[in-house]
Amino acid sequence: xxxxxxxxxxxxxxxxxxxxxxxxxxxxxxxxxxxxxxxxxxxxxxxxxxxxxxxxxxxxxxxxxxxxxxxxxxxxxxxxxxxxxxxxxxxxxxxxxxxxxxxxxxxxxxxxxxxxxxxxxxxxx
Numbered sequence: 001x002x003x004x005x006x007x008x009x010x011x012x013x014x015x016x017x018x019x020x021x022x023x024x025x026x027x028x029x030x031x032x033x034x035x036x037x038x039x040x041x042x043x044x045x046x047x048x049x050x051x052x053x054x055x056x057x058x059x060x061x062x063x064x065x066x067x068x069x070x071x072x073x074x075x076x077x078x079x080x081x082x083x084x085x086x087x088x089x090x091x092x093x094x095x096x097x098x099x100x101x102x103x104x105x106x107x108x109x110x111x112x113x114x115x116x117x118x119x120x121x122x123x124x125x
Contacts, residue, residue: 047075052118060125064099075110
């Protein structure tokens with residue numbers, strides 16, 4: 001330990017440079033993570049009376065949607081283009097969640113009742 005300390009004393013320029021580098025990293029790192037953070041909001045959609053409500057919605061990038069089946073009949077939430085995972089069969093009060101991490105228009109259906117359709121529009125805010 002004594003050797004390491006004396007070595008730092010003999011090279012003050014290196015010690016100052018190292019200290020400056022550590023300080024810069026401490027201030028820059030949180031800024032990098034803050035810039036990459038997505039908005040974290042959740043929107044609840046209902047499945048009721050054999051319809052998705054609302055049928056069409058526009059959300060910000062990074063938003064999570066939670067679908068809740070309010071019907072007595074089972075339903076699914078299934079992306080038409082397989083852009084997000086398909087829910088299992090949802091019984092009454094079951095929920096399915098998906099966070100939208102890319103922009104676009106995502107249409108979906110209930111595979112049990114294909115006349116039930118919906119669209120999620122994801123936009124940068």
